[in-house]
Every structure is written in structure tokens, then in C-alpha cells.
Amino acid sequence: MNIGEISERSGLPAKTIRYYEDIGLITPDRSENGYRLFGAQDLHKLTFLARARALGFSIEDCRTLMALYEDDTRASADVKHVAIQHLHRIEEKIEQLQSMRQTLSHLVSTCAGDNRPDCPILKDLATAKL
Amino acid sequence: MNIGEISERSGLPAKTIRYYEDIGLITPDRSENGYRLFGAQDLHKLTFLARARALGFSIEDCRTLMALYEDDTRASADVKHVAIQHLHRIEEKIEQLQSMRQTLSHLVSTCAGDNRPDCPILKDLATAKL
């Protein structure tokens, strides 16, 4: 199939697919006219990539995962390792954001939100330390 | 005080402070030799900025907040509005990440993590839809 069709099927923009080829994540065949020619395996890979990206894996993570995906002799421990690392990164990020949320929602709750200029949010921002 | 001192006191790199001046967030005086000259008010503003950035407010948010900060006739509702918007963005991000975390941790828990090549993580990534 051509890039348009696989784009539709994988849900990835054609531009992104070309980009993934560029950076070596996939290597589709070419037909005589120079058009990229994708097979079922490519569809799997692109679905894989779309899914992994949606889960927040970086392109470099994806590169690792793809290599493992293609390696029949891989150890599942290796895959698990990448996934766990990413999981940790996600959990850290969540904690950071939760901390921000707490501070912010506290600030918001202390602010009258009326027409007066007096605002605890600004007051806090101007003085508080981390 | 010079940029070095206020950098130390505000915790922001000198480079960043110059950048903030560049984009119009602050407008420090200049002494005769051309050096930037910062006062207590500038320290407040930079502390404000450092704090707001640490809470994840974008530079554009900061611009809005600074304008409100400087406007004695502001309504606290306006500040609250900006903060609430940001709070919503944070909460959305948290939800996304939590969803990722759940999927990932489920995947991780299903993977043996041994020397065999069989890996549910890869299997899922290659087939699952969003």
C-alpha cells in the first residue's frame, strides 16, 4: 500500500511516516515509480510506534523498543527495563504536577476572585520561596 | 545591585534575566557604565517569575500575571482566572499521565522479564488501538 493508505490505517500523518523513515525507525520498500511501498509488517510497526508515542515513549525509546521488537532472541527483561524506566519518568512527572496542583489550588482557593485588587495569588508569587 | 547579585538572590541565571528583559518581562535601570541596575522591586519581580515558572506557568502566562501584578486597579478575579486555567491544564496533564501510567504498569506487570523473548509489552504495542 502507498503512504496515503497506511497513513489512514495507522493514524499517523504521512509527514510523520516519512520522518520516521528518515530517522531510521522504518524502512519501507519502494516500487518502480519511487513510491514507498508498505506491507502488513510496516503497518504493525507504525501502529506500534503510534501506540508507543501515545504512551509517551520518546523517539529514542521507540528506537530501542523497535530494535527489541525486531529481535527474535530478545529477553523480555530488556523490554521490561525500558518500560519500567519510562514508567518511573512518568511517575516523577505526575508527582511534580501534583505538587504544583496542590500549591496552585490552595492559592486559587484563597483568592476572593472579585473586583478588588487584593490577591493572595500575586502576593504569594512575589514572596514565596520554593 | 548588578546582575550577578540579583541572579544569586533570585536564583535565576544571569542569562535568563537578560532574556526576561529582552522579552519585556522586566525593565531594569542602567547605570552610567551601561550595567543593568536592579532594585528591590526587580528582585520581587524576578522572584515572582521564578516562582511562577516553577509552578509551570508559561512565559505568556507570566506576562499576563506580571501585568496584573503591576496593575493596582486589577480585579483579583482576573488573576484567579489565569491561575484556574493553568490549574486545569495541569489537571488534564495529570490525567493523561495517570492513564499512561496505568496502561504501562499493567503491561509491565504482565511481562515476565526473563530471558525468553515472549513479551506482552511488545505484543500489546504492536496491536492495541488507542
Next chain:
DNA sequence: GCAATCCTTCCTTCGACTGGAAGGTGCTCG
């Protein structure tokens, strides 16, 4: 014969800095 789809290449975007080079200033030591 013409629109849709494909190709390539190069440039641009976003956000928020960060680095580095080249050169002026100011303080101290001898």
C-alpha cells in the same frame, strides 16, 4: 486532461532558554 496523490528538499515552528565570542569595566596587587 485534470485532480488527487505521490515524490523530494529545504525552511520554519514551538518554548524557553543556553552557549560562546568579542569586547568594555572595575577592583586589587605589586
Next chain:
DNA sequence: CGAGCACCTTCCAGTCGAAGGAAGGATTGC
């Protein structure tokens, strides 16, 4: 008085990730 050094200035370029867009041309399908 001069050397040396820290500190300051400006300006230009680059970073990161992940594409997006426009230009200009070839091919295919109806």
C-alpha cells in the same frame, strides 16, 4: 602604572523533540 581577573555588555547561533509547510515536479486514476 600596569597586569590580571572577575564581572559586565552585545549579538549571534544553537539546542531539544517532533514534526509542519511550501515549492516544485512526477505519476496515477478516472
